[in-house]
Amino acid sequence: MSTANLLRLFLLAAIWGGSFLFMRIAAPVLGAAVLIEYRVLFASLFLAAVGVFLRKKLDLxxxxxxxxxxGLFNSALPFLMFGFAARTLSASLLAVLNATTPLWGTLIAAVWSRTMVSGKVLLGLALGTCGVALLVGFDHVSSKPGAGLAIAAVLFASFNYGIASNYAKQAKAVEPFANAHGSMWASTLLVLPVLPFFPAPGDPTVGIMGAVIALGVLCSGIAYMIYFRLIQDVGPSSALTVTFLSPLFGILWGVLFLGETVGWYTFAGAAIVLTGTALVTGFRPGWGFLRKATA
Structure with missing residues (x-):
């Protein structure tokens, strides 16, 4: 992996880790529906501008x-679930629970294809479950009213990401930028009917809107562009490394900017979840790509 792609990988992990920070800031004021409608709308407008600049058209x-x-399974539904959960859970907990996505993806793929999973995959799924249980059992946030429903919402969001990843493998190949651009506009339309039923509980400040714009433009629009560039340059397996890095940034940003408290259980739970994810996905953290970083 070149130095440029290595930097892109860490930048993407930092950006996606920051998405939990921005949602935690804005969700209590805007609510899930309004927050996510802003997020996907700003992402759509940004990608539309990029599309005009790059002369890329959508074949709608x-x-x-x-x-x-x-748009439904990769953005609208999971974003809404995260927006709902962000009103209760810490950014750190959101980031680590999101790392269960590959576990769900593998489980869904096994059911979809009606194939038995290997012992290593079963061990990975068991470890992932134990890691989540450890986090939920010891994190003080879990004792807050509504925390159980919020945790279920995050796991359901990750489940939807798993559906989206399996669907994408089966679907007809579409140019990566078009996937990002088209799915964001689809998400904007899908979330729109929900708005009348879940109005914003408060009035946004300049700071709140700044977090929302960052969530849409930076964490959705720009992040998708970096991610698809990585897939193109280094392949999906190496790009998967971001799954293991973004929870660390999510924890870091929560501590630095929100003053969140993390304990031994946060790091232990995250390590167990990520180990389970590595077993399930077959990821091997060899350091060869780092040694080639100057190539």
Missing amino acids: KQHWKHFLIL
Whole structure:
């Protein structure tokens, strides 16, 4: 992996780790529906501007169903669940629970293809479950009213990401930028009907709107562009490394900017979840890509 792609990898992990920080800041004021509608709308407008600059057109007539399915499971539903959970849970806990996504993806793939999973994968799934249980059992946030429902919402969000990843493997190949751009507009339309039922509980300040814009433009629009560039340059397996890095940044940003308290159980739970994820995905953390970073 080149130095440039290594920097992109860490930048993407830092950005996606920051998404939990921005949601934690804005969700209590805006609520899940309004926050996420802003997020996907700002991301759509940003990607539309980039598309005009790069002269990339969306073939909506041919791919509109694909964009709707991808937008529903990869953005609208999981974003709403995270927005709901961010009103109660810490950014650190959100980030670590999100790392269960590959576990769900593997489990869904096994059911989808009706194949038995290996012993290593079963061990990984068991470790992931134990890691989540450790986090939930010891984290003081879990004792807050509504925390149980919020944790279930995050796990359901990760489950939807697993559906989206398996759908993408089966779907007809679409250009990566078009996937990001089209799915964001689809998410904007899908979240819109929810708004009348879940109005914002408060009035946003300049700081809140700044967090929302960062969430849409930086954590969705720019992050997708970096992610798809990594897939193109180094392949999906190496790009998967971001799954192991973003929870660390999520914890770091929560401590630095929100004053969140983390204990031994946070790091132990995160380590167990990520170890389970590595077993499930077959990820091997060899350092060869680092030695080639100057290539």
